[in-house]
Amino acid sequence: MEPGPLQHNYEVLKDNLLHYQPAVGRLIALAEMLGFSTLPGETEGVYAREGGLVEHSVHAALVMMRLHRSLDRHCQLVAPESAILVALFHDVGKCGVENYPYFESRGDGAWKVSRLGESQGHEDLGLSLFERAGVPLTEVEVAAIMEHSDVEETAERPLSILLWTANRWSRIEDELRTGRITGLRDTTMATGESASF
Numbered sequence: 001m002e003p004g005p006l007q008h009n010y011e012v013l014k015d016n017l018l019h020y021q022p023a024v025g026r027l028i029a030l031a032e033m034l035g036f037s038t039l040p041g042e043t044e045g046v047y048a049r050e051g052g053l054v055e056h057s058v059h060a061a062l063v064m065m066r067l068h069r070s071l072d073r074h075c076q077l078v079a080p081e082s083a084i085l086v087a088l089f090h091d092v093g094k095c096g097v098e099n100y101p102y103f104e105s106r107g108d109g110a111w112k113v114s115r116l117g118e119s120q121g122h123e124d125l126g127l128s129l130f131e132r133a134g135v136p137l138t139e140v141e142v143a144a145i146m147e148h149s150d151v152e153e154t155a156e157r158p159l160s161i162l163l164w165t166a167n168r169w170s171r172i173e174d175e176l177r178t179g180r181i182t183g184l185r186d187t188t189m190a191t192g193e194s195a196s197f
Contacts, residue, residue, distance in 0.1 A: 001037045001051060010037075010058050013088050020081035027089065027133035034095035034129075040103055040111045041091065046174045048111060053094055059170035060163075061087040067162050067169075077158040078140070086144045086159065087166050093126030123148070 001007045017024045041047030041056040064087035068080050094117075096102035102117040102125065116125075123146045130137055137145075144159040151164040174180075 001054060006055060006058055009062060010054060013058065013061050013084060017081065017085055017088065020085070021135065023133065023135045024085065027092070027130060027135045030129060030133050031089070031092050031095050034097070035101075036092065036095050039095060039101075041094065043103070043111045043113060046171065046178050046180055053091060056170060056174070057088050057091055059174060060090065060166045063087075063170045063173070064162060064166040067166055071162075077162070082138070082141060083159060083162060086141050086148075086163050089126065089130070090145050090148045090163055090167065091122060091126065092129050093120075093122035093124065095129065096125065097128075 001010070014024075014028055018028075035053075036057075037054045038050055039053045040049055041052035047053065047056045061084050064083050065080070068077070068083045071077055072080070094102045096114065096116055100116045101114050102122060103111045104114045106112050126145060127137070127142060140157055140159050143157055144163045147157075147160045148163045148167050151160050
């Protein structure tokens with residue numbers, strides 16, 4: 001990861017999470033060993049490039065922080081550290097496991113989902129990495145990670161709804177920033193927002 005706002009925000013988020021739950025250090029080390037900072041975040045789209053996974057994850061965590069701050073004025077929905085933990089590592093399963101990557105290079109600069117990725121969802125793989133690192137998750141945190149791609153409209157779990165929203169909104173902001181979509185007011189935090197708790 002190149003020095004700059006992305007790296008700075010990633011470091012601040014990690015440091016704050018380590019104060020919240022020291023076991024997160026083992027998850028961070030495991031994820032980074034498996035390529036969290038260098039892997040793509042998807043096979044097509046704005047994150048389908050080296051470093052796309054960490055970029056999306058940090059942006060999702062920043063959006064989650066904004067959502068949490070805005071909503072927390074009205075009611076105590078979830079602990080801010082819990083919200084940031086699931087936002088930063090909701091896609092950690094895309095790192096795969098040792099010797100079994102989730103993504104594979106197609107050889108032409110593009111990526112494809114591996115056999116492991118096709119047989120196991122990245123949500124399940126991610127939860128197994130949390131478990132392997134010894135990071136305890138609440139039932140609510142597990143549900144948020146499992147539902148972040150497709151939360152039910154009737155869901156009454158605030159953390160699941162917040163994570164789904166942060167996941168989607170971070171994509172919209174990055175697509176606006178890169179010009180992949182136009183016509184919406186640009187609300188990106190690309191360089192100006194800081195990950196301070």
